[in-house]
Amino acid sequence: MSDNVARRGFLIGGLGGAALLAAGCTSNEPAAAPSSAAPAASTAPAGGNDQPGDKVVIGFSAPAADHGWIAAIAKNAETTAKQYTDVEFRPVEPTNDINQQISAVESLISAKVNALVILPNDGQQLNQIALQATEAGIPVINLDRVFPDKLAYRTWIGGDNYGMGVAAGHYIGEALKAKNVSNPVIVEIQGIATLPLTQDRSKGFADALKTFGFSVTAKQDAQFTVETGNEVATSLLQAHAKIDALWNHDDDQGVGVLAAIKEANRSEFIMVGGAGSANAMREIQSGTSVLQATVTYSPTMASSAIKLARLIAQGKGMSDLVENQVPQSITLASETITKDNVAQYLELGFES
Structure with a gap:
């Protein structure tokens, strides 16, 4: 677009x-x-x-x-x-x-x-x-x-794109810190990299991770679609035998990202989504998915x-x-939805 x-x-x-x-x-x-x-x-x-x-x-x-x-x-x-x-x-x-x-x-x-x-x-x-x-x-x-x-x-x-990145970065930083992970492999799946909105999200994410002494290991842009989310996730999973955390900017393209993760049978990392879709919230609520949180940008x-x-x-x-x-x-504000508060947000989620 x-x-x-x-x-x-x-x-x-x-x-x-x-x-x-x-x-x-x-x-x-x-x-x-x-x-x-x-x-x-x-x-x-x-x-x-x-x-x-x-x-x-x-x-x-x-x-x-x-x-x-x-x-x-x-x-x-x-x-x-x-x-x-x-x-x-x-x-x-x-x-x-x-x-x-x-x-x-x-x-x-x-x-x-x-x-x-x-x-x-x-x-x-x-x-x-x-x-x-x-x-x-x-x-x-x-x-x-x-x-x-x-x-x-x-x-x-409107919403806060930089704030989305900050929220995702803080969640991942805190989670990895709690696990005493050092030098983590953190991957990022963007939307369209040339857009200011994507750049704002990525900057917020990088700035938040920096406060924990972490940085993004690899990032690749998708196109906000299920298909491109699947393709990019597949590529990143193949390139990294072990991942500690993944942030996907968009829950709609996240449908494809999650499909690639399940197809590769990978579960060693935590994933954070972006948007607040009902699909993402149900994944979080299940307690069986790598997707553990999503940061909001609400319709x-x-x-x-x-x-x-x-x-x-x-x-x-x-x-x-x-x-x-x-x-x-x-x-x-961009809020963080986890298993602890997902019930409060589920009725507001949009269908991917």
């Missing part, structure tokens, strides 16, 4: 949404067709800002659901919007074609929706249309892949984006904050 997958734009920002997990991630590269999307993470409106207000129309545009994470994004957005009687949810046809997404967003601008939630295929290429929406007086809630021009959006919400951010769009369109702020306006950027 070249930059079409640059969905992991990042901003320094700092506020996690209440009761939302921040999850690890995948991307929008082609992958095995998802079986279903995860249920929306948000609960029914309960009071305060959730009480019915002015009727608002929220437009929504995202890439095609050819990947478990993206499918869950769309499902979370739709389900959350339906929980509000004062929200009319107006999604446009999902697409991976830049020009088609631009045309779709133009139609929402022409319809004069009250707010727009956009997960762009490519933030750079859709920046101009987001600016047009803003200039037309329509607040844009930029979801995940960031628009380069801050004037193009009212609020950005529940789409639920939060809809909530933010509603508040902004109604001129409200976030009730738990002192400020009268919704923050300009919200970066969700």
Whole structure:
């Protein structure tokens, strides 16, 4: 997807949404067709800002659901919007074609929706249309892949790629330290190596490992797909007769990684995933897999984006904050899911 997958734009920002997990991630590269999307993470409106207000129309545009994470994004957005009687949810046809997404967003601008939630295929290429929406007086809630021009959006919400790497590195570092392992063989399976999101994850991982005196022995990039995950894992397993730890950036491609590990009958190492898929969580819960943890980049951010769009369109702020306006950027934390807490997260996992 070249930059079409640059969905992991990042901003320094700092506020996690209440009761939302921040999850690890995948991307929008082609992958095995998802079986279903995860249920929306948000609960029914309960009071305060959730009480019915002015009727608002929220437009929504995202890439095609050819990947478990993206499918869950769309499902979370739709389900959350339906929980509000004062929200009319107006999604446009999902697409991976830049020009088609631009045309779709133009139609929402022409319809004069009250707010727009956009997960762009490519933030750079859709920046101009987001600016047009803003200039037309329509607040844009930029979801995940960031628009380069801050004037193009009212609020950005997304995950923390660097934080994913840090979380994975700390888990592996602590585990190896507890086993008194010295000079460990640590391998890393990236997504697409040229993408900033992947580079951020790898840097966070390396920085965290460094605090334990460890470093990555070998890393190889896949393409966020089951097939490439399987191919890369097979190659790394053949190249290293003994491995102490493996971090795979993406739980969707992790399906292929786990298949390769089982095919090679290898179990001497620990594995950490990335995204928070239901498939990965079930592996962790089983207690019989090398996969012992996954670090989150949650599609529940789409639920939060809809909530933010509603508040902004109604001129409200976030009730738990002192400020009268919704923050300009919200970066969700990356959490670590293990057998000890997986039950709390399982219902939020998306299907790979």
